[in-house]
Amino acid sequence: MISEHASPLATLGEADAGGQNVHVAALAQRLAADGHTVDVYTRRDDPALPERVPLTDGVDVVHVAAGPPERLPKDELLRWMPEFGDDLAARFSDPDVRPDVLHAHFWMSGLAALRATRRSDRPGPTVPVVPVVQTFHALGSVKRRYQGVADTSPTARIPLERTLCADVDLVVATCHDEVRELRRMGAAEDRVRVVPCGVDLGVFTPSTTRAGTADDAAPLRVLSLGRLVERKDVATVVEALARLGEHDPPVELLVAGGPPLDELERDPEVRRLRALADRLGVADRVRFLGAVSHDEVPALLRGADVVACTPWYEPFGIVPLEAAACGLPVVASAVGGMLDTVVHDRTGLLVPPRDPAAVADALVRLSDRRFRLRLGAAARVRAERQYGWAAVARQTAEAYAEVVSSSSARRPLPQWRATDAPLVPAGGTR
Structure with a gap:
């Protein structure tokens, strides 16, 4: 696996450390439990890190x-x-190190994977083609559509993602x-598979x-969790809380995420949400954790x-899966991965x-x-059937086996220029 910015060893909650880190770590560990050997290549971001951990x-x-x-x-x-x-x-010029398949997580990892396996212009031994599986985790075209000028991605991202497709x-979507x-974006229908993200059903x-609480008059506790x-x-x-007014039972909102508790007041989004709650008269029912x-x-x-x-949009959204595994119903925007998981x-x-x-x-x-409670119980059953890491790893391994045995892994491939600029096929960007 290649996960250029999202190391499985990173501390969650730090900048650019989140769902992809969890996904790569959990998938790798489950594949290993099923008998595979997995190396996860990630960028060294600390000189004290050992080469292999x-x-x-x-x-x-x-x-x-x-x-x-x-x-x-990561945008840099x-x-x-x-x-x-x-x-x-x-590394892959050594047959003992060369993998059977490369799984690139995020678009920049895919560029590194293709450069490592598809160039014929480098000196020294020719590296045999290694099939590359790509999971984007998020697409630049979607990010640009919803964030507009606030999107900080490199301008080359969208055309390079088309090249990867x-x-x-x-x-693997x-x-x-x-x-x-x-x-x-031009991806061929027969070269796309859907394998969802997973959740740890034991945690x-x-x-x-x-x-079992029978107090129907207790406040309805609503949790918003995430960045x-x-x-x-x-x-x-x-x-929505303001629209409910003096609803019986009362509804309270817990907001988990953002900076540590002692730094909340300096966070612009917390200040914006607090001001909104004050203006709407529901500040006493909104608590920031x-x-x-x-x-x-x-x-x-x-x-x-x-x-x-x-x-507004969500490429996949891991929180609804975690909620489902905990037997909780989710109120979810009908967008992205939540159209599948809810x-x-x-x-x-x-x-x-x-x-x-x-x-x-x-x-x-x-x-x-x-x-x-009925919805929550059904959510747990569905999580057990479709979203446990055992099921996700099995589907992923099937995708690997498909590309390893497929003739597509041996088709004529583009040559990749050795430049320090964004990676493009010889002849220009598609």
Whole structure:
């Protein structure tokens, strides 16, 4: 695996450390448990890091020298991908190191993977072609559409993602909404597979006490969990609370995420949301918890009644899966991966994005304790059937086997120029 900015060893909650780190670590460990051997190549961002660090039996994290050994925002890493790819190519010239398949996580990892395996202009031994599987985790075209001028991605991202769609052996999408976007980008239908993200079913488990609480008059505890950025649209949930007025039972909102508790008042998004809650008269029903470690999330979920995920867009969204595994219904925007992970009226309620009235109506429905417990129980069953890491790893391994045995891995491939500029096929950018 290549995960250029998202190391499985990173501390979650730090800049650019989140769902991809969890995904790569969990998938690698489950593949190893199934008998595979996994090396995860990530960029060295600290000179003190050892070259190779065991993550678990069968999984090593390998630190690659590409750019200065310091932490850099991921949007600044494109210039170092040629160096990353050349380092991999040198390693793969050794048959004992060369993998059967490369799985690139994020678009820049895909560029490094192709450079490592598809160039014929480097001196020394020719590296045999290694099939490349690509998971984008997020697409530049979607990010640009919803963030506009606020998008900090390199300008070359979208055309280079189109190049990857054409030149990798298989794209593993995490949801069906992503497949539709990939087709618009030119990805061939027969070279795209859907394998969802997963959840640890042994860590994220239902509460053994709250489901049995019989006090229907207790406040409905709604949890919003994740990065505190505007596109996550916690504001819509705050506005929904205002629409509920003096609802019986009362509804309270817990907002987990953002900076540590003692730094909340300096955070611009927290200040914006607090001002909104004050203006709407619901400040006494909105509580900000600050940063929450990954280890604290299961208990936090088990203490809630409903999880609200109402972003403008979401490539996949891991929080709805974690909520489902904990037996909680989710009020989710009908966007991205949540169209797959939340089944309306069965495991949660889907609402249009940026629609406080729809969120308010959903919370009224979920005030019915029996209804929300029924949805939460169905959500746990569905998580067990479709989203445990055992199932996700099995589907991923099937995708690997497909490209390893496929003749597509031996088709004529583009030659890649050795430049320090963004990687482009010889002859220009498609």
